[in-house]
Amino acid sequence: MLRKELNIFSFNDLLNHFPYRHVDKTRVDAIASIKPSLDYAYVAGTLVSLELITSGKARRLVGMLKDDTGIVELVWFQGIAWMQKILHTGHKYFVFGKPGFFMGKPQMAHPDIENFSMEQSGGKAWLEPVYPSTEKLKAKFLSGQVLAKFTKELLTKLSQKDLSENLPETLLKTYKLVSRYSAYRQIHFPANEEEYRQALRRLKFEELFFAQLRLGQIRLQRLRFSRGQVFDKVGNLFHEFYSHHLPFELTNAQKKVLKEIRKDTAGGKQMNRLLQGDVGSGKTMIALLSMLLAADNHFQSVLMAPTEILAQQHFESIKSYLGPLPVQLELLTGSTSAANRKKIVKACESGQVQMLIGTHAVIETKVKFQNLGLAIVDEQHKFGVEQRAKLWEKSTVPPHILVMTATPIPRTLALTAYGDLDYSILDELPPGRMPITTYHRNERARPQVMDFIRKEIAKGRQVYVIYPLIEESSKLDYENLMKGFEEVKAFFPEPKYWISMLHGKQPPVQKETNMQRFVMGETQIMVATTVVEVGVNVPNATVMIIESAERFGLSQLHQLRGRVGRGAEKSYCILLTGQKLGNDARERMQIMEATRDGFLIAEKDLELRGPGQIDGTRQSGALDFKLASIVNDKEMLEVARNAVEAILETDPDLTKSEHERLKNFLQQQKSKTRWSKVG
Ligand code: ADP
Numbered sequence: 215m216l217r218k219e220l221n222i223f224s225f226n227d228l229l230n231h232f233p234y235r236h237v238d239k240t241r242v243d244a245i246a247s248i249k250p251s252l253d254y255a256y257v258a259g260t261l262v263s264l265e266l267i268t269s270g271k272a273r274r275l276v277g278m279l280k281d282d283t284g285i286v287e288l289v290w291f292q293g294i295a296w297m298q299k300i301l302h303t304g305h306k307y308f309v310f311g312k313p314g315f316f317m318g319k320p321q322m323a324h325p326d327i328e329n330f331s332m333e334q335s336g337g338k339a340w341l342e343p344v345y346p347s348t349e350k351l352k353a354k355f356l357s358g359q360v361l362a363k364f365t366k367e368l369l370t371k372l373s374q375k376d377l378s379e380n381l382p383e384t385l386l387k388t389y390k391l392v393s394r395y396s397a398y399r400q401i402h403f404p405a406n407e408e409e410y411r412q413a414l415r416r417l418k419f420e421e422l423f424f425a426q427l428r429l430g431q432i433r434l435q436r437l438r439f440s441r442g443q444v445f446d447k448v449g450n451l452f453h454e455f456y457s458h459h460l461p462f463e464l465t466n467a468q469k470k471v472l473k474e475i476r477k478d479t480a481g482g483k484q485m486n487r488l489l490q491g492d493v494g495s496g497k498t499m500i501a502l503l504s505m506l507l508a509a510d511n512h513f514q515s516v517l518m519a520p521t522e523i524l525a526q527q528h529f530e531s532i533k534s535y536l537g538p539l540p541v542q543l544e545l546l547t548g549s550t551s552a553a554n555r556k557k558i559v560k561a562c563e564s565g566q567v568q569m570l571i572g573t574h575a576v577i578e579t580k581v582k583f584q585n586l587g588l589a590i591v592d593e594q595h596k597f598g599v600e601q602r603a604k605l606w607e608k609s610t611v612p613p614h615i616l617v618m619t620a621t622p623i624p625r626t627l628a629l630t631a632y633g634d635l636d637y638s639i640l641d642e643l644p645p646g647r648m649p650i651t652t653y654h655r656n657e658r659a660r661p662q663v664m665d666f667i668r669k670e671i672a673k674g675r676q677v678y679v680i681y682p683l684i685e686e687s688s689k690l691d692y693e694n695l696m697k698g699f700e701e702v703k704a705f706f707p708e709p710k711y712w713i714s715m716l717h718g719k720q721p722p723v724q725k726e727t728n729m730q731r732f733v734m735g736e737t738q739i740m741v742a743t744t745v746v747e748v749g750v751n752v753p754n755a756t757v758m759i760i761e762s763a764e765r766f767g768l769s770q771l772h773q774l775r776g777r778v779g780r781g782a783e784k785s786y787c788i789l790l791t792g793q794k795l796g797n798d799a800r801e802r803m804q805i806m807e808a809t810r811d812g813f814l815i816a817e818k819d820l821e822l823r824g825p826g827q828i829d830g831t832r833q834s835g836a837l838d839f840k841l842a843s844i845v846n847d848k849e850m851l852e853v854a855r856n857a858v859e860a861i862l863e864t865d866p867d868l869t870k871s872e873h874e875r876l877k878n879f880l881q882q883q884k885s886k887t888r889w890s891k892v893g
């Protein structure tokens with residue numbers, strides 16, 4: 215039961231099933247003092263009535279608990295039969311739960327209930343833990359209180375030895391951490407709040423520290439033992455391109471990142487680098503320059519994009535950047551004709567193709583390489599271990615890997631989710647970028663917004679109108695898109711205006727044509743779903759209208775906005791929302807209006823949505839923390855990270871005696887001993 219409901223199946227798990235709060239049960243609240251603002255209330259009284267109320271199919275059990283000051287209603291929607299069995303009117307109970315208000319009267323739904331006993335009312339020395347439980351467990355009366363009893367019993371049986379210290383003495387001293395043994399006792403049964411705080415601090419630190427230690431070791435392992443292709447020459451292609459074909463001066467950030475990549479790839483170790491650069495920071499050029507380095511050293515390279523459109527665009531822009539340079543460049547996507555595909559695959563295998571650009575098809579299909587030296591993944595930090603492994607299979611020595619993303623990842627998340635990667639940041643936009651002004655408007659302002667679009671088009675500019683398409687398959691979203699398309703069309707009739715439409719359900723050819731018409735300026739308006747989110751580059755587009763903007767997350771809004779402001783003209787982003795907005799949505803709109811800083815936005819996104827919602831982090835382990843939070847414990851994470859770095863720098867294998875505890879603990883974790891079973 216415990217196992218299924220709470221994932222508790224050993225004593226160890228029980229110890230690590232932490233209380234989410236403590237109650238001072240020496241203090242019983244008066245029922246009259248219950249306020250809506252209270253997190254919880256702990257009351258004692260007599261159950262004066264208990265009644266089953268049915269209306270239609272819905273059933274609820276309602277009890278009235280009375281003390282000298284008032285009456286509170288207790289309600290159960292589940293486990294009714296059980297509650298009816300154990301509760302008796304006229305008896306006295308302690309009741310604990312979160313108070314709510316119903317028609318102005320205090321109410322507690324599914325509270326914890328204990329029999330009233332004199333001993334208990336006599337006052338207790340310490341704070342009682344309150345554990346998360348589930349309705350099913352509660353129905354079996356395995357409530358938080360029962361867990362508390364189990365845990366208390368367990369703790370009396372454990373000695374210092376059973377919960378031996380796993381952090382070095384110096385760390386405990388430096389950071390003033392309580393011992394592991396004390397921490398476990400105090401987090402469950404603290405004598406006072408301070409004890410609880412100290413325990414929590416210690417256990418959070420431990421969590422963050424060991425997560426960083428593991429990642430640090432993985433990274434060191436890679437740097438020490440994995441062989442990598444050696445790009446030690448900067449040859450003719452690179453030089454020729456750099457001095458004669460580079461259309462602009464590189465930004466300092468681009469130069470810095472290029473240096474980092476050169477250093478990585480020349481050293482004989484495999485590069486595994488995450489490149490973060492806000493939208494428009496010039497990542498494509500970094501990709502191209504790295505691929506030229508590979509070619510100069512007689513290695514092939516691939517550049518993967520998440521969509522056909524983007525792959526196509528990369529192919530076109532890289533082809534035009536290269537100009538007359540003798541580089542064998544090919545494009546391979548899902549819509550490449552069979553005959554062409556065959557030719558390209560063959561040329562890859564023979565080593566003739568120097569640079570291959572495509573969608574994920576390039577790793578999924580039977581594409582083989584003669585000597586793949588570099589793989590670049592664009593606009594997708596979701597490129598996981600599994601996919602990396604696929605690349606490795608393509609070559610005896612693994613290719614260098616560069617993952618590029620325009621979704622800035624907050625540093626805390628990067629440290630926890632990608633702590634085993636090296637990472638570079640393009641923190642500078644090319645000069646001469648015009649600012650983008652962002653406005654939040656509600657639907658009633660639509661006519662004015664359309665007028666504004668008309669004016670911009672009259673100046674020769676182009677406009678995106680984006681509709682949310684959260685679920686690829688959601689019928690409603692498609693209907694909205696079609697309706698929107700008709701609406702825009704009504705404002706902007708042919709033949710004066712032409713509109714492109716783009717969505718995920720179109721066949722590739724149709725998508726391609728619609729996109730191309732917009733790129734060429736044949737259509738002035740692009741009505742689309744978020745398929746244009748990543749990478750698309752149309753410098754003449756100056757207005758981005760986002761419909762139902764409240765349905766998008768911050769990072770996505772930021773991405774979409776990044777589609778404009780790419781040319782020499784001033785650009786605008788207009789966020790259209792309904793009139794009634796929740797607090798979170800309102801805050802998102804305000805943040806968008808206030809800043810263009812992708813990193814700041816990513817931080818806010820993380821704060822508002824929590825790490826679970828941020829793309830690509832679900833499986834990463836960043837979420838496995840039980841106590842620590844990468845949002846609230848940023849500083850501690852940095853401290854832990856620094857502590858780990860200091861240790862690994864001098865003792866990468868943890869062989870020094872003062873690090874024996876660390877080594878033992880890591881080993882013990884690996885072969886995670888399940889003590890004996892409970893429940
Ligand atoms: P992203 O990082 O979003 O992929 P792109 O690589 O698409 O950005 O670059 C955006 C635009 O900026 C492109 O038109 C590109 O040619 C231009 N660009 C890139 N680097 C520079 C630079 N150093 N100076 C001026 N323009 C640049």
Ligand code: MG
Binds near residue numbers: 497498749
């Ligand atoms: Mg790009």
